[in-house]
Amino acid sequence: MEVRAKAPGKIILAGEHAVVHGSTAVAASIDLCTYVSLTFPTNSDNDDKLRLHLDDMALNFFWPVGKIKEALSEKGSHAPSSPKSCSAETINILAALVEEQNIIPEANITLGAGVTAFLWLYTCIQGYKPATVIVTSELPLGSGLGSSAAFCVSLAGALLALSESTNLDPNQQGWLSFGEKELELVNKWAFEGEKIIHGKPSGIDNTVSTYGNMIKFKSGELMRLKSNTPLKMLITNTNVGRNTKALVAGVSERTVKHPTAMAAVFKAVDSISNEVATIIQSPAHDDTAVTEKEDKLEELMEMNQGLLQCMGVSHASIETVLRTTLKYKLASKLTGAGGGGCVLTLLPTLSSGIVVDKVIKELEACGFQCFIAGIGGKGLQISFNSSASSS
Ligand SMILES: Nc1ncnc2c1ncn2[C@@H]1O[C@H](COP(=O)(O)OP(=O)(O)OP(=O)(O)O)[C@@H](O)[C@H]1O
Numbered sequence: 001m002e003v004r005a006k007a008p009g010k011i012i013l014a015g016e017h018a019v020v021h022g023s024t025a026v027a028a029s030i031d032l033c034t035y036v037s038l039t040f041p042t043n044s045d046n047d048d049k050l051r052l053h054l055d056d057m058a059l060n061f062f063w064p065v066g067k068i069k070e071a072l073s074e075k076g077s078h079a080p081s082s083p084k085s086c087s088a089e090t091i092n093i094l095a096a097l098v099e100e101q102n103i104i105p106e107a108n109i110t111l112g113a114g115v116t117a118f119l120w121l122y123t124c125i126q127g128y129k130p131a132t133v134i135v136t137s138e139l140p141l142g143s144g145l146g147s148s149a150a151f152c153v154s155l156a157g158a159l160l161a162l163s164e165s166t167n168l169d170p171n172q173q174g175w176l177s178f179g180e181k182e183l184e185l186v187n188k189w190a191f192e193g194e195k196i197i198h199g200k201p202s203g204i205d206n207t208v209s210t211y212g213n214m215i216k217f218k219s220g221e222l223m224r225l226k227s228n229t230p231l232k233m234l235i236t237n238t239n240v241g242r243n244t245k246a247l248v249a250g251v252s253e254r255t256v257k258h259p260t261a262m263a264a265v266f267k268a269v270d271s272i273s274n275e276v277a278t279i280i281q282s283p284a285h286d287d288t289a290v291t292e293k294e295d296k297l298e299e300l301m302e303m304n305q306g307l308l309q310c311m312g313v314s315h316a317s318i319e320t321v322l323r324t325t326l327k328y329k330l331a332s333k334l335t336g337a338g339g340g341g342c343v344l345t346l347l348p349t350l351s352s353g354i355v356v357d358k359v360i361k362e363l364e365a366c367g368f369q370c371f372i373a374g375i376g377g378k379g380l381q382i383s384f385n386s387s388a389s390s391s
């Protein structure tokens, strides 16, 4: 029996970083996903290993399950229906199991945190069973499109689908969706994984990846938004690597140094996000109303970007994208943690295709990668393949 899970990445339309400090943010899923396949060996396979294949990076890890059990001793906890945080001490034990394999390139230290999160989610949800887990992704890693959250949600989804805590029918064909209670459980586990990768996540990324569509999020609470106008966003990947953990920590440091000024910044972001959510949901019956909405969204994106600069998370490459798109009267803001990564540019409904082609050409000439993603699709989905056996 093989179970597959797919979970989408996301864009943040307003409120990144400030959301970690209690402000409202607005996010939407995108149609680029991370896929996880989970298979248990049959008795005749005689395999005692937990195997993790990160196919996109051609990295293959394996641990004898007895070794994991011995390393974790009483710190391991097989309790799929009770999401639990990984203590700093246990993170170190798991990180040592990851490092021992010596296969993560030095240039990619944060990848180790993802594999550590895998070991935590696996042992808590499935215990010490041998298995093969294969991960592939359409998302660029560490670029602001929520690759870490999609990784944790798809993993938690696949692991829970083959646990006693969920009850999808494995004989059903095609992609299936969990019910509300099960999604809540997946989301909580994914948040625990995100904590290992990010340090101090707000939970917005795993929540939008779990539930999909468009959400407003504040202090752990989600509100689903019903968009009344399709939004078209150009996503530009500056290809400048960064990691969310360091950027979030940088904003927290600034907040400690300048508490009053930063509180004002976070309050302004909160107002911007609420206004963005209201505009997105307001009806627009004709082209004039759509244009009016888009004009307001563009202004709010620019205001949000200014405040992200105040927080210290912009980057020269992001500023280049802003300057380039502004030449064509298009508004942009960074999305996700910033410091490089991806930038969003609103493409108004009536914008001319020629202008869009020109701006893309100019951005690509700077070495950036441009694409238009579908916004607001489904969240986590699961599918079973009863004829598969472990490889
Ligand atoms: N497909 C994957 N396979 C293995 N690890 C992954 C995968 N996708 C994400 N990760 C983990 O997530 C880390 C990247 O997370 P990070 O939060 O820094 O960036 P992001 O999630 O892409 O951007 P943002 O948090 O700004 O949306 C990787 O270094 C790795 O640890």
Ligand SMILES: C[C@@](O)(CCO)CC(=O)[O-]
Pocket (backbone or CB within 6 Å): 012, 015, 016, 017, 018, 019, 020, 144, 146, 198, 200, 201, 202, 203, 204, 205, 244, 248, 335, 336, 337
């Ligand atoms: C930077 C941040 O606000 C969004 C990253 O996509 C971090 C978080 O909310 O966890």
Ligand SMILES: [Mg+2]
Pocket (backbone or CB within 6 Å): 146, 147, 148, 149, 198, 205, 244
């Ligand atoms: Mg992330």
